[in-house]
Amino acid sequence: MIIDGKSVAAKIEEEIKKDVEELKKKGVEVTIAPVLVGSDPGAKVYYKAKQKQAERLGIRFKGVELPDDTTEAQLIKVLEDLGKDPGVHGIFIELPLPKQIDLQRVAEAIPPEKDIDCLNPKNLGKLIAGGAVGATFSELRTRLDFMLPTTPQAVMELILAYQIPLMGKEVVVVGRGAVGLPLAVLFLREGCSPVTVVRGASPTLGEITRRADILCACVGRAKLIKGDMIKKGAYVLDVGINPTPEGGIVGDVDFESAKEVAEGITPVPGGVGPVTTALIFAHTVQAAKYLSR
Numbered sequence: 001m002i003i004d005g006k007s008v009a010a011k012i013e014e015e016i017k018k019d020v021e022e023l024k025k026k027g028v029e030v031t032i033a034p035v036l037v038g039s040d041p042g043a044k045v046y047y048k049a050k051q052k053q054a055e056r057l058g059i060r061f062k063g064v065e066l067p068d069d070t071t072e073a074q075l076i077k078v079l080e081d082l083g084k085d086p087g088v089h090g091i092f093i094e095l096p097l098p099k100q101i102d103l104q105r106v107a108e109a110i111p112p113e114k115d116i117d118c119l120n121p122k123n124l125g126k127l128i129a130g131g132a133v134g135a136t137f138s139e140l141r142t143r144l145d146f147m148l149p150t151t152p153q154a155v156m157e158l159i160l161a162y163q164i165p166l167m168g169k170e171v172v173v174v175g176r177g178a179v180g181l182p183l184a185v186l187f188l189r190e191g192c193s194p195v196t197v198v199r200g201a202s203p204t205l206g207e208i209t210r211r212a213d214i215l216c217a218c219v220g221r222a223k224l225i226k227g228d229m230i231k232k233g234a235y236v237l238d239v240g241i242n243p244t245p246e247g248g249i250v251g252d253v254d255f256e257s258a259k260e261v262a263e264g265i266t267p268v269p270g271g272v273g274p275v276t277t278a279l280i281f282a283h284t285v286q287a288a289k290y291l292s293r
Helices: 005-025 041-057 072-084 103-107 121-128 150-161 180-189 205-209 272-291
Strands: 031-037 064-066 090-093 171-174 195-198 214-217 235-238
Touching: 005 041, 005 150, 005 272, 031 041, 031 072, 031 272, 041 272, 064 072, 072 090, 072 103, 090 103, 090 272, 121 180, 150 180, 150 235, 150 272, 171 180, 171 205, 180 195, 180 214, 195 205
Parallel strands: 031 064, 031 090, 171 195, 171 214, 214 235
Antiparallel strands: none
16 A cells, blocks of 8 residues: 555645635734745755745745855844744744754744744654653644644654554654654654664664564665565655655655555655645644634
8 A cells, every 4th residue: 555645735735725714814814934044956946845835825925035154143033033023923944054054053043833843942842741641643733832843743644644553553763863753752642662763774773673563764865674674564654855866766765675565655755745845834824823813
């Protein structure tokens, strides 16, 4: 079974359009403010793509473009000004940033309630606060006051949409970075046990991944996970986006060998990515609802 992210993203977008129209009736124009710093080609592509998608969804786009030599202090000032602007609901920083800017420091300048990519450590802290059993993912995703990190949420939305059973299942997350760690917490909140987070360079990686009922790869190494590293009947969710010499992208999982073993698998492209993008706008709508309540 192919776990199709495009179809799930389309359903999320339909809900966004409805919510945008309802908010307009109340005098609220949902507005997203992506911030592009510098001339990185990839960041520019994503910035322009958000502009087109915002127009399609009926969301106002108030993007800010800054030069390569922007200082950290200047970027913080821009973010603070956007944070104070009552007409802006969602703030997003395009990555990567120029080398003179520390992401963690500037992320703290984004108000948590407008932090649609969950970069502010206060939002990440809420995910941990109260312990893993404080609330389930299904409960958290409906709360206006709780902003979830977009890519981990995208994985969970796919699992929810395809009704993949979680309670008591063994989960392995390959990658311990900005996606892997919060994703592991969300699995714990859903009753999965055990949940193992392993680095991609682990010498026993295959031994660990073969235990997983649900295997998530978010390490950033092209085709690292082969079919013989996957338990037969497992569900595989591939978060990796790795460029190829031909100009395409592949995931962290070797799709062709993995699909022969897995019960369900996300393709790259067309899996987790479209859902992540849709959630950025869903979070903007969520912020607009929260700020206009």
